[in-house]
Amino acid sequence: MAAIVAAVLQLRRAWGLPRRSAVQNATAWALMLAGAVLALAGEGAWGLAVASLGGMTAAALLIAHAGWTSPRGKARASERRVHMLPGSGEPRHIGRRLTTFLFIVPLGFAASLLAVLGARALAGMAGWSDADGNAMTFLLLPLLWALLAFWLLMRPSRREQLAWLAAPAAAGLGMIWIGGVL
Amino acid sequence: MSVAFSKNAVQRALSAHAAIGLLASALLYLICLTGTIVVFYQEWQRIEQPNAPEMAAIAPDAVQRAVAAVLATETDKPDTTHLYVHMPVDGLPRATITTDHQAVHVGGEGRIAGPEENAWSEFLLDLHYTLNIPGLVGMTIVGIFGVMTLALALSGVVAHPRIFRDAFRLRARDNHGVGLADWHNRLSVWTLPFSLALALTGSMIGLGAVGAYGLAGAFYKNDVEAAYAPIFGEEHDADVRPAPLANVAASLVWIAQNHPELRPTYIILHDPGTRGQHVQLIAEHPRRLIYGETYEFGADGRYHGKVGLSDGHLGQQLAASTYNLHFGNYGGLLVKIAYVLFGLALTVVVATGTSIWLGKRERRGLREPRLRSLWDAVLWGIPLALTLTFVARVLAGNAAPLTAIFWVLCALILLSAAFRPQPRPKRLLQRLLIASLLASLIAVLFG
Numbered sequence: 001m002a003a004i005v006a007a008v009l010q011l012r013r014a015w016g017l018p019r020r021s022a023v024q025n026a027t028a029w030a031l032m033l034a035g036a037v038l039a040l041a042g043e044g045a046w047g048l049a050v051a052s053l054g055g056m057t058a059a060a061l062l063i064a065h066a067g068w069t070s071p072r073g074k075a076r077a078s079e080r081r082v083h084m085l086p087g088s089g090e091p092r093h094i095g096r097r098l099t100t101f102l103f104i105v106p107l108g109f110a111a112s113l114l115a116v117l118g119a120r121a122l123a124g125m126a127g128w129s130d131a132d133g134n135a136m137t138f139l140l141l142p143l144l145w146a147l148l149a150f151w152l153l154m155r156p157s158r159r160e161q162l163a164w165l166a167a168p169a170a171a172g173l174g175m176i177w178i179g180g181v182l
Numbered sequence: 183m184s185v186a187f188s189k190n191a192v193q194r195a196l197s198a199h200a201a202i203g204l205l206a207s208a209l210l211y212l213i214c215l216t217g218t219i220v221v222f223y224q225e226w227q228r229i230e231q232p233n234a235p236e237m238a239a240i241a242p243d244a245v246q247r248a249v250a251a252v253l254a255t256e257t258d259k260p261d262t263t264h265l266y267v268h269m270p271v272d273g274l275p276r277a278t279i280t281t282d283h284q285a286v287h288v289g290g291e292g293r294i295a296g297p298e299e300n301a302w303s304e305f306l307l308d309l310h311y312t313l314n315i316p317g318l319v320g321m322t323i324v325g326i327f328g329v330m331t332l333a334l335a336l337s338g339v340v341a342h343p344r345i346f347r348d349a350f351r352l353r354a355r356d357n358h359g360v361g362l363a364d365w366h367n368r369l370s371v372w373t374l375p376f377s378l379a380l381a382l383t384g385s386m387i388g389l390g391a392v393g394a395y396g397l398a399g400a401f402y403k404n405d406v407e408a409a410y411a412p413i414f415g416e417e418h419d420a421d422v423r424p425a426p427l428a429n430v431a432a433s434l435v436w437i438a439q440n441h442p443e444l445r446p447t448y449i450i451l452h453d454p455g456t457r458g459q460h461v462q463l464i465a466e467h468p469r470r471l472i473y474g475e476t477y478e479f480g481a482d483g484r485y486h487g488k489v490g491l492s493d494g495h496l497g498q499q500l501a502a503s504t505y506n507l508h509f510g511n512y513g514g515l516l517v518k519i520a521y522v523l524f525g526l527a528l529t530v531v532v533a534t535g536t537s538i539w540l541g542k543r544e545r546r547g548l549r550e551p552r553l554r555s556l557w558d559a560v561l562w563g564i565p566l567a568l569t570l571t572f573v574a575r576v577l578a579g580n581a582a583p584l585t586a587i588f589w590v591l592c593a594l595i596l597l598s599a600a601f602r603p604q605p606r607p608k609r610l611l612q613r614l615l616i617a618s619l620l621a622s623l624i625a626v627l628f629g
Contacts, residue, residue: 045470046513067352067354131490137397153198
């Protein structure tokens with residue numbers, strides 16, 4: 001845990017420098033990595049979890065100090081538009097918004113589920129145990145869905161979105177079919 | 183450190199971040215808030231029922247007597263299929279037996295002490311786990327919110343190219359949204375490992391059932407139990423012909439003799455009083471993330487083996503670690519306090535997200551008092567409704583309809599905010615929240 005706390009302190013130092021220093025940044029990340037490896041090697045996942053909490057607590061204290069000592073500023077807040085709701089006089093695009101929801105939630109879920117079941121079939125063919133394959137399915141389902149949701153929202157056209165939905169779904173279905181045949 | 187993304191990608195990521203955040207905001211706030219409070223699930227139970235008998239440990243013979251005594255009270259009821267003995271542990275030093283029909287505390291000598299009364303703790307846990315929606319639907323919905331939190335974390339990092347470089351800069355005193363944005367960005371960046379771990383484990387738990395249905399459909403001929411069995415062990419076949427009560431005490435004696443370093447947390451007696459009965463003992467392994475290992479015993483008390491959650495397949499150990507990692511009960515009080523602080527930070531991140539968006543619109547001249555009022559009602563009305571539900575539990579007793587009280591209060595607060603948006607309800611709700619917190623404190627101390 002000490003190495004992770006030291007890494008947070010070093011990051012504070014490195015990011016506070018007037019000019020960016022690759023050496024200082026690398027030192028901080030190396031300490032972070034060393035702390036994580038030591039925690040994992042010494043106490044396993046439990047050690048890593050506890051050490052991470054230590055690092056986050058150290059960072060929280062530094063942030064609390066920064067907030068406490070920050071002077072009243074005159075900076076202007078960001079006004080970047082996110083286009084979540086229409087401005088006055090702009091069309092509502094209800095249909096477009098509902099389609100996006102449909103793509104992200106039900107279709108995104110279906111594509112992710114098919115893809116992870118395909119990965120599970122592949123794991124079975126590779127000789128993984130059922131326990132490892134099934135646990136991987138439980139782990140990958142939310143991860144893949146989250147990545148897919150984000151990626152779909154980053155795509156500019158419906159055609160691209162559909163392609164990104166269809167690809168993992170088709171690959172997953174194919175793997176399940178091959179796994180069933182073999 | 184700054185991450186290089188194109189301007190277009192950053193703008194798109196910000197739109198994605200806002201879209202997911204605003205869609206999920208109110209219920210995500212509720213899930214984060216209840217998750218923070220339920221970290222002290224064990225402590226809430228002790229507050230709710232302070233007079234239940236407590237003990238550091240209970241003797242195996244006393245457990246055997248207690249199991250027999252509880253089953254003797256159910257001779258006029260359908261046979262219970264599972265009987266659970268909650269063993270005294272540091273956070274909740276109580277022995278409690280739960281069947282299909284009742285839950286009772288037992289004393290150190292194995293006598294029934296009285297019914298378990300922890301309705302508020304259970305309501306709170308259920309609210310966090312399922313939003314009080316019965317069946318798998320609620321759990322799945324909460325799982326989806328875990329997925330959305332993962333997507334929010336990812337889009338948030340891409341949408342803010344300087345988020346790491348500015349990670350130690352908090353202009354807490356700046357007006358016009360700068361302070362609010364800094365709080366949002368700093369808390370989210372420094373709780374990122376925590377948020378990712380919680381969102382991932384939460385969504386794994388929430389979506390576990392649909393994942394299992396998928397596995398069952400694709401690989402196990404629609405047998406859902408068969409999908410779980412390689413990880414958590416198989417359910418044995420039932421044989422309902424009557425038989426003398428299983429030797430439950432023997433499992434405790436065996437674990438004390440063979441693994442004195444382990445702490446039994448639960449005993450599960452399957453199909454008690456039948457020929458098919460068998461015993462599972464769950465024991466906590468110190469300095470591990472797994473919730474425990476399941477040790478299996480026959481009705482005669484003979485040890486049959488363990489499931490392998492502690493040293494079996496990596497997948498078993500991973501699956502068994504999700505619960506403790508999510509709920510923060512793997513390192514005593516210090517870890518729980520850390521979880522409450524970071525959980526609170528995550529709740530603030532969710533709360534400030536929508537507030538930042540509303541502030542930006544106002545600065546562009548788009549004043550929407552009803553939206554602002556409704557968001558005030560969410561931010562301050564939900565904790566108010568939770569606190570009043572707790573007061574109702576203390577004053578009206580364990581049988582109070584807590585789920586109905588909470589949701590009716592929420593609906594009333596939101597409707598009031600919608601119909602009477604001005605003056606902004608923020609101050610009034612804050613005052614009511616402070617008053618209700620004081621009332622709950624007084625109710626606990628003198629109720």
